[in-house]
Amino acid sequence: MATVGKPLTSPESGWRRIEITTDSNNFTISGVMGGWEESGTSGGHISSLSRGNSIKFKFTGTRLRLITKPFNNRFNNNTIIIDGVHYTFSDYTTTSIQQCLTFEKLDLENGEHTCIIKAGDTPSSATSLTLDAIDIDENGAIMAAPFSVGDKLQQPEIGWKRYDDTDPAIKYEGSWDTYTENLFAYYGGSLKASNTLGSKFSFTFKGTKIRLIDSKVLNRSQQVKITIDGVIENYSEKGTVATNENNVQILVFEKTNLNDEIHNITIEATDTDYVGIDAIDIDSNGRLFHPDEVTYIKDLDVGKRIRCHYQANSGQVGVFSGLGQETSDSIPVESTATPNGDFYFLMVEDWNGQKKLIADRNIQHSVSWDSLNNTGVVNGNTLPKIVFGEDGGANKQIKSLGLTLKDSNVTTGGYVATRVNMGVTKGKWYYEAVATSYDTRQSGARTFIGIMDRESVISNSQNGDNVNQFLASVNKCHLLINNTLNNIVGVAVNLDDNKISFYVNGVLSEEKNIEAGVEWYPFYASKWGTEATYNFGASPFRYAPPKEFSPYEESLTENPQILMRLLSGGISSSDNDNEWDKYIANSNLNDTITAGDNNVWNWNGGVNIWTTTSSPTNSAQRVIRGRSSLTYWGAGTSSSIANVGFRPVIVITFPLQYKSFIKLKNEYKKYNSDWQTISTTSPSKDTFIKEGMPDLSILDRHPTTFTIPIDDNTPSGQSLGNGKLFKEKINLKKFIEINSINVK
Incomplete structure (x- = not known):
């Protein structure tokens, strides 16, 4: 037995x-x-x-x-x-x-x-x-057996992914308490609940299925109201005993077989028993959205928000990427010295063609005002459109808003690589790179500078110890080996003629043919702790680009200009004429939020934020705001990093757009191979943007030549020959304008 x-x-x-x-x-x-x-x-x-x-x-x-x-x-x-x-x-x-x-x-x-x-x-x-x-x-x-309502579900099933109750995509309204006792029992260490009639939370998601996770305990409601795309249902969270290890993280509601599209969800308390939420599960390839979230800059309005990713090393300004995308989990609301996560920008003002947005949290602490100022962030620095991305794993550092890179392979022989965020398929583009330092334990700098295709696999550790191993590890790649500090390497990519040229300190060093029909990306690879800075045209080049070549950054012609800076903070605690008090403390953003709501702005995280404002009594100090009080005002030494951090502001300016219609007989028309009537009344701004003609050269007059045979105008068209009188009708009404007629 x-x-x-x-x-x-x-x-x-x-x-x-x-x-x-x-x-x-x-x-x-x-x-x-x-x-x-x-x-x-x-x-x-x-x-x-x-x-x-x-x-x-x-x-x-x-x-x-x-x-x-x-x-x-x-x-x-x-x-x-x-x-x-x-x-x-x-x-x-x-x-x-x-x-x-x-x-x-x-x-x-x-x-x-x-x-x-x-x-x-x-x-x-x-x-x-x-x-x-x-x-x-x-x-x-x-x-x-699939997990079903009533089961304990501490992790999402395969085919699902989970969002915690603290996720910023969830909008809470009313009175909600956060519970953190029994930390390990709640998913992510916390749970939110409310017994206030009318309190609710809402979100939208893209996908086909949804699950809600909560504790199923004695004080929960039997009639929780959930509205999915306008259709009301009810579910119960009621249990038979108080909280214990067996009735937390319970699957309390499930809805499957929805259309694969955006769905609007609201959960509301209908009595004075508690409604709770511990986590939300949706499709593994789905996405949770805040009800006021947009994914494109053009859709922003006051009160709307857009997601962004930020990654940085301690004490350094990092790189922003993925505007409008879900890249990773969120940066903690209490902030961190080494952020690598998502956050929201909230739009607070639309004035004179510019959209002003403020981060919903302190995205990085332990960074000094001086470090921010050295990167140009304090009073305004245009964010580069072309930046280096997430390739290369953790064996690299990216700083200076995404243009300075340094590998972490100081003692090993492997090359660490990373690509920029945008590739090109046509045109003539130029950029520069310079290696500025390396680890002194090694014999010199080691960098590869050039272009590679998107299909090339960049390892999270290293791509070979030498150039041959590196080239063997990727798909399509063309590079220049640069082992000399402070050499300005210029790269000219000619996709009209499928060539690449490398320049060193303004002198042509190498030129070669490249494959046609490929989307090429500038890349960086180095080892031995080599640091290099790239310039894609956000600042003046050291050497003039070859004739007919444009800065690589201009390949993104439709992207708006984005200026990043800090908030203004006021010269005293009684000075309310500043952005902290105007937007964070006192604005309801067109009735989309409660003014000063910590659930929106996350100011109560124990960390102050730097502002653009200097102390009126000490020129070495800068005004700081936030921490544990919405009205707190103070000053700190600009070189300090203790209990202070970085909440960015961005100002988005769109390039001027010229859109036109032709008004003819009280109809507004556009021409695209034929005339099309758009409206009989004055078109709106949106109509101009969406339907207007961007270029009136399509209406340019061009010389027209036509030939009329001299014949007897019969079906057979017998030639009249010499000495005969010729007669013909020509319909000239189809021409917009006739300046002259030349008959031969």
Whole structure:
């Protein structure tokens, strides 16, 4: 007879064994299940669940056994739930035991049963629960079972992804409390709840399915109102007991089979029992949006917001990217010294053709006013349109708003590479790069400068130790090796003639043919801690580009100019004529927010923000605002980094647009191979922008030549010959204007 805690290398008589593998269709996985090949295990494979992850399945029969591989780095408080009944078991031992019978249940009723196995969390040194196999009755069956309403779901299933209750895309209205007790029990360490009638939260999402995660406890409402695209439903979060480890992170609502499009969701309290939210699950390829969020600059209006990504090293201004995109999780609202996350810009003003936006949080702390000023951010610096992106993993630093790079491979021999954010397929473009320093433990700078295609795979660690290995690791690439500090390398990319030219300090060094029909991206690669700065045309070049070549940045002709700076902060605590007080403290942004709302502006994070304003009493100090009070006003030394940080403002200016219609007989028309009537009344601004003709040269008059034969005007067209009188009609009304007629 098998004994719990002892090896069971094969199923006993009357039992059958089912392997637990990462690719098995018998199990539904919540979170991630890892695995590896290992001899001595059942089937030669072992699977593992990390903290909080779980699997779910159904089986038929009267009994169940769980086979694991206990050891001293396994959890000792795992849970197995059979038909809603919770049991605990340990996978912890001081010595490893292969194919160990860890849990058994022998007295189930004959029939179908639902089972969830969930990894625990203690001891703190433990890392996993191992899963080897399951034994059931020899005539039993096993099948995957999707998680359903009422199940504990600590991680999203495969095919889903999760957003925490703190995600800035969720809009809370009314009175909401944040609960952080029992930190490990709540997803992400917190949960929001309200028992105020009419309190609600809302969001939109792109996808086909949605799940809501909350605690199912005694004080929750039985009638929670959810509105999906205008259709009202109700669901219950009511439990039978107070909060415990078994009734948190419960799947309380699910809706599937929606059309793959944008959906509007509102959840509202309809009584004085609590409504809560711990997390939201949607399609793994979907996206959550704030109700006031837009993805294109042109759609911004006061009160709207747009997402942006920011990454920086401590004490340095980093790189902004992905405007309008969801790149990663959010930067913590309490800020961080090394941000690598998303945040929102909120539009606060639209004046004289310019859109002014302010970040919804302090995006980086421990950065001095002097560092911000040296990058030109304090009083205004135009954001470069072309910047380096996320290629190359963590083995690089990007600063100076995305134009200065430094690899972290100081002692190893591998080249770290990264591409810019935008490629080109036509035209003649020029940019410059210069290596400025390297690690003094090495013998010199090491850089590759040039272009590569989008299909080239850039490693998160390194792309080879030398130029041959580097070229072998990518798809299409053309480069110049530069190992000399302060050499100005100019790169001229001629896509009209499919050539690339490299210049060193203004002198042509190398020219070669490049492949046609490729989208090319400037790239950077270096090793030995080499730092280099690129100029795509945001500032004057050191050497004039070749004739007919334009700055690479001008390849983005339609993009608006974006100026970044700091907020103004007022010269005293009583001076309200500044941007902090005007927008953050006192504006409701056209009734889209509550003025000063910390849930919107996240000013109560324990960190001040730098402003453009100098202290009126000390020229070495700069005004700081925020921290723990909306009205706080103070000053700090410009070189200080303690408890102070960076909340950017951007001012967007659109290039002038010239759009025209032709008014003819009280109709407004445009011409595009034929005349088209747009309106019988004066067109609106939006109509001009969307429908207007951008270039009137299409109406330019051109000389027209036509030939009329001298014949007898019969169908056969017999020539009249010499000395005959010629007569013909010409319809000249089809010509806009005739200045002269020349008859020969």
